[in-house]
Amino acid sequence: MRFILLTALCFGATTWAQLSAVTSFLATEGPIAKVGLLANIGGSGSKSAGVKAGIVIASPSKSSPDYFYTWTRDSSLVFKAVIDSFVRGEDASLRTQIDQYVASQAVQQQVSNPSGTVSSGGLGEPKFNVDLSAFTGGWGRPQRDGPALRATALIAYGNWLIANSNTTFALSTIWPIVKLDLDYVASNWNQTGFDLWEEVNSSSFFTTAVQHRALREGAAFATKLGQTSVVSGYTSQATNTLCFLQSYWNPTAGYVTANTGGGRSGKDANTALASLHTFDPSAGCDAATFQPCSDKALSSLKVYVDSFRSIYTVNSGIAATDAVATGRYPEDSYYGGNPWYLTTLAVAEQLYDALTVWKAQGSLNVTAVSLPFFQQFNSTIAVGTYPSTSAIFTTLTTAVYNFADSFVAVVQKYTPSGGALAEQYTRAAGVPTSAADLTWSYASVLTAAAARNGLTGDSWGAKGLVVPSSCSTSGSGSGSGSSGTVAVTFNVVATTVYGENIYLTGSVDALQNWSPTNAMILSPANYPTWSITVNLPANSAIQYKYIRKYNGATTWLADPNNQLSTGASGAATVNDQWR
Ligand code: NOJ
Ligand code: NOJ
Numbered sequence: 001m002r003f004i005l006l007t008a009l010c011f012g013a014t015t016w017a018q019l020s021a022v023t024s025f026l027a028t029e030g031p032i033a034k035v036g037l038l039a040n041i042g043g044s045g046s047k048s049a050g051v052k053a054g055i056v057i058a059s060p061s062k063s064s065p066d067y068f069y070t071w072t073r074d075s076s077l078v079f080k081a082v083i084d085s086f087v088r089g090e091d092a093s094l095r096t097q098i099d100q101y102v103a104s105q106a107v108q109q110q111v112s113n114p115s116g117t118v119s120s121g122g123l124g125e126p127k128f129n130v131d132l133s134a135f136t137g138g139w140g141r142p143q144r145d146g147p148a149l150r151a152t153a154l155i156a157y158g159n160w161l162i163a164n165s166n167t168t169f170a171l172s173t174i175w176p177i178v179k180l181d182l183d184y185v186a187s188n189w190n191q192t193g194f195d196l197w198e199e200v201n202s203s204s205f206f207t208t209a210v211q212h213r214a215l216r217e218g219a220a221f222a223t224k225l226g227q228t229s230v231v232s233g234y235t236s237q238a239t240n241t242l243c244f245l246q247s248y249w250n251p252t253a254g255y256v257t258a259n260t261g262g263g264r265s266g267k268d269a270n271t272a273l274a275s276l277h278t279f280d281p282s283a284g285c286d287a288a289t290f291q292p293c294s295d296k297a298l299s300s301l302k303v304y305v306d307s308f309r310s311i312y313t314v315n316s317g318i319a320a321t322d323a324v325a326t327g328r329y330p331e332d333s334y335y336g337g338n339p340w341y342l343t344t345l346a347v348a349e350q351l352y353d354a355l356t357v358w359k360a361q362g363s364l365n366v367t368a369v370s371l372p373f374f375q376q377f378n379s380t381i382a383v384g385t386y387p388s389t390s391a392i393f394t395t396l397t398t399a400v401y402n403f404a405d406s407f408v409a410v411v412q413k414y415t416p417s418g419g420a421l422a423e424q425y426t427r428a429a430g431v432p433t434s435a436a437d438l439t440w441s442y443a444s445v446l447t448a449a450a451a452r453n454g455l456t457g458d459s460w461g462a463k464g465l466v467v468p469s470s471c472s473t474s475g476s477g478s479g480s481g482s483s484g485t486v487a488v489t490f491n492v493v494a495t496t497v498y499g500e501n502i503y504l505t506g507s508v509d510a511l512q513n514w515s516p517t518n519a520m521i522l523s524p525a526n527y528p529t530w531s532i533t534v535n536l537p538a539n540s541a542i543q544y545k546y547i548r549k550y551n552g553a554t555t556w557l558a559d560p561n562n563q564l565s566t567g568a569s570g571a572a573t574v575n576d577q578w579r
């Protein structure tokens with residue numbers, strides 16, 4: 001707020017009018033977006049009759065298009081926004097929905113579906129029916145961003161729980177869900193799948209970027225919870241993923257190519273969305289992780305925005321350096337190929353995040369790569385580092401702020417008077433089209449408004465990362481399906497009292513070598529059956545036991561040890577009873 005007033009005073013009446021119009025739009029639209037978002041969550045949502053508690057529908061629209069399903073991507077992004085708001089103390093009542101979301105995801109993970117079972121690739125399934133049964137129709141599957149995005153949302157909540165004296169819940173309930181997702185990411189990040197728009201089957205920048213983030217923060221989260229056995233596997237796969245991430249950058253054209261396949265220009269909102277959903281406020285303008293203020297992300301943003309200037313009628317007559325309506329990618333033809341509310345807001349959000357970092361670090365760096373981006377605002381700007389005390393810093397940050405606001409103003413212009421947000425607004429007339437009340441559209445208003453106020457999510461470990469000089473692309477050893485391992489799911493029926501948990505340990509490293517302290521906690525998602533999936537060495541005879549822990553007391557399963565033999569590869573299940 002202080003920044004708005006300051007720039008308004010310095011830069012006169014026109015600026016003030018524009019800024020206050022955006023401020024007042026967001027003041028009205030923000031609460032509408034929040035109500036619209038919550039209406040689409042089962043349990044209490046007014047537009048979610050028949051939807052399981054905690055489950056997010058993409059939209060209440062049941063035809064043209066039918067979006068009355070739950071997508072793991074949309075749900076995770078929506079709940080990340082809800083959790084960040086809760087963590088900032090904005091609305092304590094959100095905890096009800098958050099806890100229902102957590103419970104719902106533990107169940108959803110176990111639903112066998114056309115992509116597989118929980119231990120054979122099922123976590124890559126993009127969408128489910130609202131009663132959590134599998135959607136069995138044809139679809140672009142798998143989509144491998146979902147497990148990473150869900151892990152990121154849940155880790156944000158888990159870190160809050162740890163900081164607020166509820167490590168027990170984080171360990172017994174959040175961790176088992178996160179571990180399944182991260183094991184999937186660690187094993188599958190180098191496999192192709194469908195992109196976030198569910199069309200191109202290849203590798204995709206957004207997917208790789210969010211996978212990197214999830215593995216990185218997952219290793220730190222595991223460490224905090226004492227789950228040390230996974231840390232080196234997650235960390236080494238994070239480094240491999242970061243290495244691969246660099247390959248999407250196109251140095252001659254100055255932008256990130258969204259997909260390795262697809263035969264398109266590769267100019268895509270994919271890249272701006274990746275920057276803002278992997279924003280780490282402590283990482284500065286690091287280009288290796290494509291932070292919002294990095295030269296690569298800014299250059300890419302300009303190329304992406306410019307690709308819509310001449311193709312949408314709603315953008316005609318707009319000056320080459322002013323904000324325009326933007327869509328998923330210029331070649332898009334879905335519903336005729338239109339601008340989307342969430343992609344236009346993503347441009348603004350990336351820029352607000354960039355401003356937050358420049359102000360915090362007290363300087364702004366213009367490189368040869370970001371020069372075209374900055375020259376939009378002043379054609380005489382040169383490469384250099386401009387401290388916050390300089391006139392150029394003030395000029396550029398003010399211009400970027402106004403530019404960002406202008407994208408919000410585009411959304412404002414095409415938002416109907418009641419404030420409802422569909423998925424798209426038409427390229428010819430700017431009228432809402434495709435799915436009405438898109439939950440992700442509403443979330444994008446809330447995250448852009450928060451970013452405009454300088455609010456951020458937590459850091460996730462992007463600071464100071466080093467990209468290896470040569471990349472390794474083999475998923476090694478930390479997830480299901482890795483070579484030389486068998487993904488064994490342990491199920492044990494055990495009745496417990498509240499606060500009591502079931503753990504597993506055994507005769508090999510992957511089972512923590514008979515350590516009761518480091519034994520691995522099982523998930524009670526299917527109570528009284530407790531479960532965990534662990535990658536065990538192939539072709540091995542292995543002994544194991546379950547442990548109960550309650551109030552500091554440890555009770556072992558009665559003798560003798562349980563025993564299993566793994567095959568050459570694949571997955572296996574053992575079903576045991578407590579005794
Ligand atoms: C439905 C998907 O949700 C959308 O992203 C895609 O553009 C269309 N199918 C066309 O493939
Ligand atoms: C189509 C979009 O392309 C995709 O990203 C989204 O997950 C679904 N619609 C549901 O909103």
